[in-house]
Amino acid sequence: MKKVFIARTSCISPQESFRTNGFFSSWKAAQAETDQLHAIEPDYKGIITDAGKRRRMAHLIKMGVSTSLDCLTLPDGNLLIPDAIMSATAMGGLEDTEKFLRCIIDNGEDLLNPSNFIQSTGNTFGGQTGLLLGHHGYNVTYAHGGYSMESALTDAMLQLTSGDIKDALVTGADEITATEYEVMRKMGFWRGGRQMGEGSSSFLLTTEKEGSVCELAAVSLLHETTPKQIANSIEELANSNQLKATDIDLVLTGCDCDKAAEKEISDRFPVTDYKQWCGQYGTKSGFGLWIGTQLLSRGIAPKGNQWEQKQLKNIAIYSEYRQNDYTLMLLKMAQIN
Amino acid sequence: MATHVTGLGLVSSMGLDVQNNWSALLAKRSGIGPLTRLQTRHNVPAGEIKETNAELAGLLGLDTRKTYSRTALLGMMAAKEAINDAGIDPSRMKVALVSGTSVGGMDLSEQYFTDLHEGRRTHLRYLFEHDCGASTFRIAEYLGIRDFITTISTACSSSANAVMMADRLLHSQDFDAVVVGGTDPLCKFTINGFTSLMILDHEQCRPFDDSRNGLNLGEGAGFLVLQREPGKNHSYCNLLGYANANDAFHQTATSANGEGPYLAMKGAIEKAGLQPADIDYVNAHGTGTGNNDLSESTAMGRLFGSQLPPFSSTKVYTGHTLGACGGIEAAFCAMMLKNDTIIPTFNFKTPMHELAVRPETEVKTNAGIKTIMSNSFGFGGNVSSLIFGI
Numbered sequence: 248m249k250k251v252f253i254a255r256t257s258c259i260s261p262q263e264s265f266r267t268n269g270f271f272s273s274w275k276a277a278q279a280e281t282d283q284l285h286a287i288e289p290d291y292k293g294i295i296t297d298a299g300k301r302r303r304m305a306h307l308i309k310m311g312v313s314t315s316l317d318c319l320t321l322p323d324g325n326l327l328i329p330d331a332i333m334s335a336t337a338m339g340g341l342e343d344t345e346k347f348l349r350c351i352i353d354n355g356e357d358l359l360n361p362s363n364f365i366q367s368t369g370n371t372f373g374g375q376t377g378l379l380l381g382h383h384g385y386n387v388t389y390a391h392g393g394y395s396m397e398s399a400l401t402d403a404m405l406q407l408t409s410g411d412i413k414d415a416l417v418t419g420a421d422e423i424t425a426t427e428y429e430v431m432r433k434m435g436f437w438r439g440g441r442q443m444g445e446g447s448s449s450f451l452l453t454t455e456k457e458g459s460v461c462e463l464a465a466v467s468l469l470h471e472t473t474p475k476q477i478a479n480s481i482e483e484l485a486n487s488n489q490l491k492a493t494d495i496d497l498v499l500t501g502c503d504c505d506k507a508a509e510k511e512i513s514d515r516f517p518v519t520d521y522k523q524w525c526g527q528y529g530t531k532s533g534f535g536l537w538i539g540t541q542l543l544s545r546g547i548a549p550k551g552n553q554w555e556q557k558q559l560k561n562i563a564i565y566s567e568y569r570q571n572d573y574t575l576m577l578l579k580m581a582q583i584n
Numbered sequence: 585m586a587t588h589v590t591g592l593g594l595v596s597s598m599g600l601d602v603q604n605n606w607s608a609l610l611a612k613r614s615g616i617g618p619l620t621r622l623q624t625r626h627n628v629p630a631g632e633i634k635e636t637n638a639e640l641a642g643l644l645g646l647d648t649r650k651t652y653s654r655t656a657l658l659g660m661m662a663a664k665e666a667i668n669d670a671g672i673d674p675s676r677m678k679v680a681l682v683s684g685t686s687v688g689g690m691d692l693s694e695q696y697f698t699d700l701h702e703g704r705r706t707h708l709r710y711l712f713e714h715d716c717g718a719s720t721f722r723i724a725e726y727l728g729i730r731d732f733i734t735t736i737s738t739a740c741s742s743s744a745n746a747v748m749m750a751d752r753l754l755h756s757q758d759f760d761a762v763v764v765g766g767t768d769p770l771c772k773f774t775i776n777g778f779t780s781l782m783i784l785d786h787e788q789c790r791p792f793d794d795s796r797n798g799l800n801l802g803e804g805a806g807f808l809v810l811q812r813e814p815g816k817n818h819s820y821c822n823l824l825g826y827a828n829a830n831d832a833f834h835q836t837a838t839s840a841n842g843e844g845p846y847l848a849m850k851g852a853i854e855k856a857g858l859q860p861a862d863i864d865y866v867n868a869h870g871t872g873t874g875n876n877d878l879s880e881s882t883a884m885g886r887l888f889g890s891q892l893p894p895f896s897s898t899k900v901y902t903g904h905t906l907g908a909c910g911g912i913e914a915a916f917c918a919m920m921l922k923n924d925t926i927i928p929t930f931n932f933k934t935p936m937h938e939l940a941v942r943p944e945t946e947v948k949t950n951a952g953i954k955t956i957m958s959n960s961f962g963f964g965g966n967v968s969s970l971i972f973g974i
Contacts, residue, residue: 332830339715339716344773347773348697351772352698353701356624356625356626356772359776359779361777361781364773365835365963368686368964369716370737370739370962370964373738373966374738374830374963375835375964377830377832377965378832383831383843383847384829386738386828386965387736387745387828388736388737389736389737390688390716391716391717391720391735392715392718392721394717394734401734402749405752405753406752409752427711434708468733470731571721
């Protein structure tokens with residue numbers, strides 16, 4: 248069975264992550280004073296060049312399309328056309344959905360703007376990416392809470408390992424909307440330091456080791472959810488990839504609610520919380536995966552509240568979404584055979 | 585590595601189980617009619633299931649004080665029938681669930697915003713069922729499936745794409761069975777959405793007819809159980825091949841030359857290791873819009889040349905059930921193969937003036953069908969074809 252490597256990445260997040268070293272040039276502490284971490288948006292003009300199309304795109308679509316195109320842009324400026332495009336979004340075009348819904352109700356089902364309806368479907372940024380690339384290959388979008396990103400990655404890995412495709416673009420994106428924030432606020436969700444986040448992360452997955460950043464060795468959805476079982480499953484994941492628990496140099500964690508599981512993991516593994524930088528959203532594990540790829544490719548590691556020069560070899564990414572969806576991913580340095 | 589279809593579940597405006605759906609199909613009895621349950625100012629026919637959410641919850645034996653979206657309720661009903669039909673027990677086997685939906689729990693979101701607008705007391709918990717994954721989560725919870733759960737949302741090809749992912753999971757990760765399909769409810773959101781796009785017909789839809797003037801919406805769910813071996817109770821047919829292609833032409837319309845549909849159909853035939861001449865019947869996407877039917881016919885013409893196999897659209901029975909149609913029509917295809925019967929379209933009189941193709945208009949028994957294709961096309965250019973055979 249073929250191995251899967253990550254060849255290229257791109258990320259828009261609440262940090263300086265898009266086409267910049269900003270985030271890794273110094274340690275950025277969590278921004279504790281706010282409960283919303285909004286993405287730092289690039290100047291979209293240079294990425295989505297058609298002004299008309301750009302103007303019509305909602306925030307989520309701009310983010311998703313931008314990291315997708317950026318991820319495929321080769322050093323010579325040409326675009327790589329992948330065999331397949333897999334997208335992931337927990338909430339889809341929530342902003343357009345809400346606009347259209349309010350329009351239906353407030354205007355008594357009259358004076359409707361079809362562009363809100365068109366952009367409300369979950370597959371809009373995946374479809375738009377295909378459209379802008381003129382890509383006729385496989386194109387699909389997963390929308391299942393905290394499993395969305397992992398489902399898209401699993402689909403890509405299944406097709407890559409079987410040899411059906413040689414490369415795939417996988418993008419996960421979600422946006423902050425006022426209503427979702429407000430609904431969660433009324434439930435008391437943002438108390439205790441929780442922060443809502445947003446962003447888009449893209450990865451070019453390939454079976455070519457040459458020139459890749461690292462190996463994506465495993466992606467798994469966990470159905471056992473006691474703290475001990477979750478921590479055990481990290482060890483099991485290591486074992487099933489010919490590693491010992493002690494070979495896991497770092498677990499990047501993104502926990503929404505389950506403090507007990509987080510504690511159990513941190514008792515048994517070196518951990519760094521990735522969620523502090525991106526906030527909570529359904530596809531935040533894409534940001535965690537992006538951090539993992541950057542640490543391996545830049546040869547840096549977290550040390551206390553600093554980055555240090557240190558080449559890690561194996562990084563696990565653990566994510567939990569609203570105490571419902573638990574996932575694990577495993578990254579290995581590509582040079583290790 | 586064979587993929588056997590070992591169980592079926594169907595819920596549509598024709599009936600709440602496979603048998604009622606199949607009887608209606610054989611009798612050419614459509615479920616499309618005037619809307620009576622859903623409150624909307626738009627006077628359009630639709631494939632509406634008359635049971636309310638509370639009635640559906642009652643039929644499912646659920647606690648009616650709890651909140652379930654219509655999407656979840658329809659999906660539970662069809663998926664439960666499918667696993668009972670296959671005779672599988674998810675608590676004793678490794679089972680995955682892959683569902684497709686386009687609007688998720690939109691009926692409850694509409695309720696929430698309507699209550700707010702009208703100053704009524706409402707419940708925040710309605711909005712927790714909004715996202716597409718929430719409906720699948722509820723279905724999984726109801727069936728006791730825990731090993732792998734996911735949701736695909738590619739508009740009207742959602743559940744056809746779910747079937748592809750299900751097949752990959754079945755063969756790669758040691759699942760004993762994968763329950764796969766899709767579910768979507770009728771709601772104001774889609775009725776107004778398709779109204780704003782001006783593609784809803786105010787009469788019954790007329791797929792492939794020159795006078796066609798748009799689609800009728802419908803609601804329902806269709807689920808299959810896929811297994812690597814023939815099932816305990818049934819082996820309706822095998823999933824032989826499939827492909828997904830992107831039309832990459834327009835966010836909501838299909839290209840005139842049907843490039844995406846052509847590539848999806850061609851890809852599915854190649855994956856199945858077949859030739860176009862091996863296809864005995866095509867269950868077309870056939871929505872009844874000017875754009876879809878012409879584009880799909882053009883693509884079929886490019887693929888099959890002068891040897892166009894018999895084809896029909898079953899949207900005249902169910903309406904366009906959006907994210908559910910791939911699952912519903914896959915179940916129809918399984919029944920057609922098992923019964924060696926072609927279900928026709930109706931409301932067809934005059935071939936399209938641009939391209940004169942004639943769908944089947946009469947029920948054909950002893951049809952000699954061994955290999956059939958099912959098409960589903962969605963917004964965003966996402967088009968998919970599945971091939972089933974016996």
